[in-house]
Amino acid sequence: xxxxxxxxxxxxxxxxxxxxxxxxxxxxxxxxxxxxxxxxxxxxxxxxxxxxxxxxxxxxxxxxxxxxxxxxxxxxxxxxxxxxxxxxxxxxxxxxxxxxxxxxxxxxxxxxxxxxxxxxxxxxxxxxxxxxxxxxxxxxxxxxxxxxxxxxxxxxxxxxxxxxxxxxxxxxxxxxxxxxxxxxxxxxxxxxxxxxxxxxxxxxxxxxxxxxxxxxxxxxxxxxxxxxxxxxxxxxxxxxxxxxxxxxxxxxxxxxxxxxxxxxxxxxxxxxxxxxxxxxxxxxxxxxxxxxxxxxxxxxxxxxxxxxxxxxxxxxxxxxxxxxxxxxxxxxxxxxxxxxxxxxxxxxxxxxxxxxxxxxxxxxxxxxxxxxxxxxxxxxxxxxxxxxxxxxxxxxxxxxxxxxxxxxxxxxxxxxxxxxxxxxxxxxxxxxxxxxxxxxxxxxxxxxxxxxxxxxxxxxxxxxxxxxxxxxxxxxxxxxxxxxxxxxxxxxxxxxxxxxxxxxxxxxxxxxxxxxxxxxxxxxxxxxxxxxxxxxxxxxxxxx
DNA sequence: TCCACTCGCACATTTGAACTGC
DNA sequence: AGCAGTTCAAATGTGCGAGTGG
Numbered sequence: 001x002x003x004x005x006x007x008x009x010x011x012x013x014x015x016x017x018x019x020x021x022x023x024x025x026x027x028x029x030x031x032x033x034x035x036x037x038x039x040x041x042x043x044x045x046x047x048x049x050x051x052x053x054x055x056x057x058x059x060x061x062x063x064x065x066x067x068x069x070x071x072x073x074x075x076x077x078x079x080x081x082x083x084x085x086x087x088x089x090x091x092x093x094x095x096x097x098x099x100x101x102x103x104x105x106x107x108x109x110x111x112x113x114x115x116x117x118x119x120x121x122x123x124x125x126x127x128x129x130x131x132x133x134x135x136x137x138x139x140x141x142x143x144x145x146x147x148x149x150x151x152x153x154x155x156x157x158x159x160x161x162x163x164x165x166x167x168x169x170x171x172x173x174x175x176x177x178x179x180x181x182x183x184x185x186x187x188x189x190x191x192x193x194x195x196x197x198x199x200x201x202x203x204x205x206x207x208x209x210x211x212x213x214x215x216x217x218x219x220x221x222x223x224x225x226x227x228x229x230x231x232x233x234x235x236x237x238x239x240x241x242x243x244x245x246x247x248x249x250x251x252x253x254x255x256x257x258x259x260x261x262x263x264x265x266x267x268x269x270x271x272x273x274x275x276x277x278x279x280x281x282x283x284x285x286x287x288x289x290x291x292x293x294x295x296x297x298x299x300x301x302x303x304x305x306x307x308x309x310x311x312x313x314x315x316x317x318x319x320x321x322x323x324x325x326x327x328x329x330x331x332x333x334x335x336x337x338x339x340x341x342x343x344x345x346x347x348x349x350x351x352x353x354x355x356x357x358x359x360x361x362x363x364x365x366x367x368x369x370x371x372x373x374x375x376x377x378x379x380x381x382x383x384x385x386x387x388x389x390x391x392x393x394x395x396x397x398x399x400x401x402x403x404x405x406x407x408x409x410x411x412x413x414x415x416x417x418x419x420x421x422x423x424x425x426x427x428x429x430x431x432x433x434x435x436x437x438x439x440x441x442x443x444x445x446x447x448x449x450x451x452x453x454x455x456x457x458x459x460x461x462x463x464x465x466x467x468x469x470x471x472x473x474x475x476x477x478x479x480x481x482x483x484x485x486x487x488x489x490x491x492x493x494x495x496x497x498x499x500x501x502x503x504x505x506x507x508x509x510x511x512x513x514x515x516x517x518x519x520x521x522x523x524x525x526x527x528x529x530x531x532x533x534x535x536x537x538x539x540x541x542x543x544x
Numbered sequence: 545t546c547c548a549c550t551c552g553c554a555c556a557t558t559t560g561a562a563c564t565g566c
Numbered sequence: 567a568g569c570a571g572t573t574c575a576a577a578t579g580t581g582c583g584a585g586t587g588g
Contacts, residue, residue: 087581090550094579127547174549187548227549228581235581244579247555 062107063199063212071100071164075241076220082233083133084223086191092171092182096242099167099193099221106157111200113153114160116167117145118183121190121222128230136188143176143184147196154200172225185225192222 070076075097076084087093099116106112120142127136148170152159173182185191199212229235239245 096580228583239581242556242580244556244558245581246557248581 063197063214065105066103066197066214067105068195068197068216069102069104070218070221071102072097073218073220076218079234079237080220080222082237083231084221085226085229085231085234086172086185086223087229088172088174088185088187088225088227090173090175090178092173092175092178092180094168094171095193095223096238099170099195100164101167101195101216102164103157103160103197106161106197108156108158108161110157111154111204112157112160113198113200114150114165115153115196115198116148116150116170116193117196118172118185118191118193119145121192124190125186126188126190126224131231133224133230139189140186143186146181146183148181148183154204174225174227187225187227190222190224192217192219 079097086095103114120139123139124135125137125139126133128134148167150165150167151169152165171180171182172185173180174185174187175182176184178184195216195218197214197216201211229238239248
């Protein structure tokens with residue numbers, strides 16, 4: 001309940017009146033999101049007393065204080081009301097609206113890693129029938145879960161807070177064997193993107209002990225993946241709002257005239273939509289119902305869970321939602337390069353923002369950045385982060401042999417992919433962890449990375465409805481995590497910096513991946529879990 | 545027959561190299 | 567020579583619609 005309040009306020013603080021980001025400043029920000037159960041007071045940060053030193057001030061900016069505002073929330077809501085659909089293709093398709101956030105409350109000098117994953121929102125397969133989405137059966141086995149790490153990662157809080165953080169280059173695919181690191185989804189399934197903010201440790205890595213993280217979920221970003229648009233409203237919204245689809249916008253008077261007759265809500269309608277409506281009288285004759293909202297079963301499902309959760313005061317008391325044994329997997333999608341002499345994970349695929357001419361170095365931080373609302377009004381400040389290519393692993397891992405903490409680990413994996421189990425988008429239940437036997441993925445999901453003695457998380461299928469338990473695996477046998485051989489060489493992405501070759505996953509990344517999902521990133525669908533902050537401790541991290 | 549899916553197409557934006565002028 | 571602004575073509579993103587296959 002308390003968490004509900006905090007979450008809603010947090011969301012509200014960033015609510016935008018229009019398509020742009022909200023105007024709330026950090027000063028107006030609500031109280032921080034609640035910490036994960038088990039967080040100590042020290043972890044949360046004590047209020048600085050008189051004469052508090054810098055360290056105490058820095059302690060205030062713990063990961064729990066980080067606020068994330070969804071950019072173009074109103075646009076997202078428009079799509080959400082109509083039932084967002086995202087095209088997935090074999091080659092990979094970007095999301096639209098793209099996932100962009102404004103982050104505040106970070107420690108300017110602390111380095112963070114921002115990443116996104118997309119998890120099943122439920123265990124249903126959907127079909128579009130009678131102009132609305134309906135449950136069409138049980139979900140297919142979850143695709144290998146992959147993480148999209150923002151190419152700037154790791155970067156300082158000052159960097160992340162300076163401008164919008166854009167994940168617009170994230171691509172979705174339905175190709176189970178996708179070699180490009182795109183996020184793999186099943187068509188006609190509902191998904192929920194999640195943003196994770198992980199505090200990088202002193203080695204620009206994460207996954208070590210006491211790694212702090214928080215997860216942010218915006219319910220309006222949930223969507224149903226499709227191979228072609230089902231709902232003409234969504235098509236229309238995409239055409240109207242996506243600059244790449246301008247070519248499909250109708251402009252002549254006749255179109256507009258007919259459009260006005262057809263819909264007051266969406267006055268502009270494209271020629272193609274008109275064709276579609278003329279060809280499919282069923283569509284135009286059927287009253288428009290927000291498919292997602294109108295998906296009776298899905299809605300009931302949500303309401304049920306919301307109601308159940310609302311009776312609970314503590315996060316750990318949250319009921320566990322039902323999920324089949326969805327064995328999602330995770331892949332860190334990033335470019336790795338080892339700095340000379342550096343014995344830690346680096347993520348140098350990103351062009352150093354400190355080197356970028358337009359960047360503001362850390363030493364510039366104290367130059368009084370403009371207030372948040374001014375940032376929003378300033379085009380330069382509102383501009384997206386410099387697009388950068390996220391890189392994919394390839395080849396083997398000798399180059400990372402010197403990475404910190406790796407010495408104690410077995411030889412680096414040869415796989416370009418790494419799979420660990422990923423919890424579905426379900427209830428938070430760190431208090432109810434159990435250990436269950438590891439169940440390997442189907443063959444095409446079994447590319448794994450050797451990460452012995454690292455906790456792994458999965459949903460337990462045997463739980464009764466409303467009780468999904470997540471389990472930590474402290475040990476994976478080598479056969480269980482056996483990976484397939486190195487992937488075929490991947491075409492070099494356009495614009496990839498010459499020095500930014502695709503590299504195999506660093507054990508640190510592997511560890512981090514495991515870490516993420518061992519730290520119960522899985523969230524409830526209900527509002528209390530739309531914004532969650534936590535801090536985890538991983539034991540036996542480098543215990544080789 | 546139905547429907548999810550693939551592929552090629554036209555049209556749009558984005559990007560970066562080449563060019564020009566100061 | 568160096569810099570800034572402009573131009574242009576290639577790359578890329580997008581939805582459409584015909585075709586395919588289960």
